Amino acid sequence: MLLGMTSAFHLAQFNVARLRAPLTDPSIAEFVTGLEIINALADSAPGFVWRLAEGPDGDATAVRPLDPDVIVTLSVWDSIESLRAFSYQSAHLDYLRRRRDWFRPHDRPASLVLWWIPAGHVPTVDEACERLDLVAAGPSPEAFTFRQTFPAPELSTRH
Amino acid sequence: MTAPDDLDAGLAALGALTDGVRRAAYRAVRAAGPGPVGRDEVAEALGVGRTLAAFHLDKLVDAGLLEVSYARRTGRTGPGAGRPAKLYRASAAEHAVSVPPRDYRTAAELLAESVERSGADTALFDVAREHGRRTPPGTDVRELLTAHGYLPVETPSGIQLTNCPFHRLAEQFPPLICGMNLAMVSGLLEGAGAAAGWQARMDAAPGRCCVVVSKNNSD
Numbered sequence: 452m453l454l455g456m457t458s459a460f461h462l463a464q465f466n467v468a469r470l471r472a473p474l475t476d477p478s479i480a481e482f483v484t485g486l487e488i489i490n491a492l493a494d495s496a497p498g499f500v501w502r503l504a505e506g507p508d509g510d511a512t513a514v515r516p517l518d519p520d521v522i523v524t525l526s527v528w529d530s531i532e533s534l535r536a537f538s539y540q541s542a543h544l545d546y547l548r549r550r551r552d553w554f555r556p557h558d559r560p561a562s563l564v565l566w567w568i569p570a571g572h573v574p575t576v577d578e579a580c581e582r583l584d585l586v587a588a589g590p591s592p593e594a595f596t597f598r599q600t601f602p603a604p605e606l607s608t609r610h
Numbered sequence: 611m612t613a614p615d616d617l618d619a620g621l622a623a624l625g626a627l628t629d630g631v632r633r634a635a636y637r638a639v640r641a642a643g644p645g646p647v648g649r650d651e652v653a654e655a656l657g658v659g660r661t662l663a664a665f666h667l668d669k670l671v672d673a674g675l676l677e678v679s680y681a682r683r684t685g686r687t688g689p690g691a692g693r694p695a696k697l698y699r700a701s702a703a704e705h706a707v708s709v710p711p712r713d714y715r716t717a718a719e720l721l722a723e724s725v726e727r728s729g730a731d732t733a734l735f736d737v738a739r740e741h742g743r744r745t746p747p748g749t750d751v752r753e754l755l756t757a758h759g760y761l762p763v764e765t766p767s768g769i770q771l772t773n774c775p776f777h778r779l780a781e782q783f784p785p786l787i788c789g790m791n792l793a794m795v796s797g798l799l800e801g802a803g804a805a806a807g808w809q810a811r812m813d814a815a816p817g818r819c820c821v822v823v824s825k826n827n828s829d
Contacts, residue, residue: 540815
């Protein structure tokens with residue numbers, strides 16, 4: 452195997468949020484408008500690899516694995532720094548600031564989880580939900596958050 | 611908490627600032643913005659010789675308050691123009707000393723986490739805005755921001771803030787603390803009577819405060 456600049460591991464991100472009202476409600480309209488803008492921003496962000504997108508709108512709002520009013524984000528990035536830059540050092544931050552306008556406070560033990568995946572692997576929603584349960588018990592190399600991160604696994608085999 | 615070991619380390623760093631000229635040199639480097647500056651610029655800002663400026667700058671480096679880099683400066687001619695210049699920038703390390711020991715940072719972290727868990731973001735934003743509004747009217751916008759710990763730098767469209775007074779907390783709770791910051795700066799502008807000409811808005815970017823203050827377009 453040739454050594455390259457690309458890492459053998461990518462970072463998966465899963466986030467859940469409980470809507471205050473259905474997406475069709477006028478009180479959620481600004482969030483819905485922002486979805487397309489922010490998804491486009493993510494798609495062009497440095498280090499972006501993949502995000503869950505189903506249906507005609509190219510977003511993940513139709514995926515409701517936990518509760519009918521809980522929407523999710525599932526994405527893959529090349530590093531923690533890339534995801535952090537997109538999340539907190541871009542126009543995305545202003546939408547996060549307004550999260551309580553559209554979403555109820557956390558009633559689950561965890562609403563965000565990060566974990567490392569082999570580059571090329573596409574995480575499933577089931578896998579993401581398992582990681583979310585895992586992080587609820589406390590951060591570990593298998594499931595963590597921005598507040599306590601863990602480095603990508605070392606390649607243990609020599610080629 | 612300022613435990614004995616931290617007290618020694620903190621005092622060693624901050625002790626370097628007891629000299630008035632050295633303190634002014636530190637301020638001059640910080641006021642120059644995020645980019646590094648040379649000893650000539652600091653000497654000029656302080657009205658002292660280059661050798662004296664360099665002496666104080668190097669003492670600040672020894673204390674860990676400044677960091678050094680080397681780069682060729684553009685626009686120089688004559689002998690020595692091609693040689694890389696020694697440049698200084700403020701270190702990101704934070705120093706706090708409290709006597710007797712106090713630990714407001716941990717208290718702030720616990721409070722922030724509680725606000726986040728209970729979803730009381732809006733209450734914090736309201737409190738921050740009201741706090742800002744209590745500033746006396748008539749203060750110059752740049753002085754106002756400087757007095758509250760920001761480092762205002764002029765841009766074509768207004769003012770960027772190159773320091774975040776809540777940096778450590780903002781890194782841990784970005785939506786909450788940046789939202790609080792925006793509300794407070796908005797309140798400060800309102801209290802100072804400057805809200806007609808200036809507006810605070812979110813414009814998050816690496817290496818500076820997430821809030822920018824823009825000039826309102828007067829029609």
